[in-house]
Amino acid sequence: MTKAKVRQAEFTKWFGPLLDALRDLGGSGRPKEATDRVAKNLNVPDSVREEVMKSGTPRFQNQVAWARQYLVWEGLLEDNTRGIWTLTDKGRNAKLTDDQSRQIFLKWVDIFQKARKDKSKAEIITEQEEEEPDSVEYSYTPGLLEILQRVTPSGFENICKRLLREHGFENVEVTGGSHDGGIDGYGTLELNPFVTIKVLFQCKRYKGTVSRSQVGDFRNAMFGRAEKGIILTTGTFSEDAKREASRDGAPPVELIDGQKLVHLFEAIELGVKAKKIYEVDLKFFEPYMEKKL
Template identity: 75%
Template sequence: MAAKPKQSEFVNWFGPLLDALRQLGGSGKPKEAVAQIAKNLKIPDKKLEETTKSGILRFNNQVAWARQYLVWEGYLEENTRGVWTLSPLGFKSHLSADEARAIFLKWVSIHAKSRNDKSEKDITDEQEEEKPDNVEHTYTPTLLEVLQSVTPKGFEDICKRLLREHGFENVEVTGGSHDGGIDGYGVLKLNPFVSMKVLFQCKRYKGTVSRAQIGDFRNAVMGRAEKGIMLTTGTFSEDAKREATRDGALPIELINGEKLVELFESIQLGVRPKTVFEVDLKFFEPYMENKK
């Protein structure tokens, strides 16, 4: 008798994700949905800051997997990337823990049948560590992994290129001086009459940027520029996020690894678009043998 698949933790967020999107008016960006669930359930900072082996935020990834299962089941629309939207069914549905587990078991079984090289345990294990977009493909390094593998100087230079491609002018890397934690500067033209000087810092690693590091960077920026940007291939602690937007203090823009990837992809910098046809398993579901 085959062992039953373990219940991945992301199953706990099926119902809360529907509730969060209802509170957001029926749709929201992934980070808005994640923040709403965390607020509703009072998720501790320690859990929000935990990362997977590949360096992505585990809680965010779990919510993304919850969204994927709800799309397969028809509770969420499979619409454009970047906005999660309730379907009419999802808008009126409230899932219990047992109902969520039933959905989980159903789709794990379907995927196990369609992927003979993967056991049910393999599927649930990889869903805890990989993003939904990654698991159906053979392994190639992700953009984030590539960015984490370049040299520190290389990361500074590539951030310079990224800022320039996104509209910054006179972008320069300060080199080895690391003047007060400043790695470079640039000018962002807001309109024909107003421009803003920006200082930036680049942190190429898999770790978590702390509140103290945000404070140190802000101190280096104050009096020298109107804005500070910190770019990292890692993540920011919840305390760091609060410090960056603290009332009365110079705001610091935070670009974590996930956002960094989005910025590269939005202008196709260092990446090439690829068309992939994905099997619509829901279409074939009525033709599959039901598992008793």
């Protein structure tokens, strides 16, 4: 009897390009640097980069993260928790074709499926395409981003006010219902004992994508009133919005998307509690698994 063919996951096409991207970056890079370099090298269109999953996470970003996870299991990238993706000695010289990437994928899906007999291979692949690599437990507990998307708009503004204060801002105030030209609040930040700047911020609590025009409108509202602007959202920013935020000759606007927002909460453990868990090291057990015939 012929075995049923395991369908291909989309993220395998980023295995080789991710290795190439990290080589371009000198052997290591932060997740955003590596993801941006993959997109640049392959001219990934904005429409692909801006597509989001049900969770609100950009699908392209999540796929590259899953590519990284498989390359870690395969020993081509280091497994570290410092937020830096780093090539191993094995990975520095590895060049992967699409077929080689698929073989790596099938090998680890097989190992993963044997470790979780309650799930079929097809179910595991589907879950990986819709979940983030650090959520492989698949047990449902509302995540921080989901909770932030449930609070009221005014509640989100006040949570952002608290977050800014915890990260060193002073004199932080929410403007209330006036929404003066799109400005939801302001504060000051001491850069050093001699320099303090005024910052205006805008809060967007939704799952959508913030557009270039929205960034431009916010900048127009802050023009002449502050040295810096911040937009915080539980959603994402379009690629045009990112380019607009850093456009030469215009006041800079910092963009805090949903994922970065979560990291900012976690960094100071605001509204979250640290929890130590143990995750099975599948690579360790690989030599002891039943070999395929």
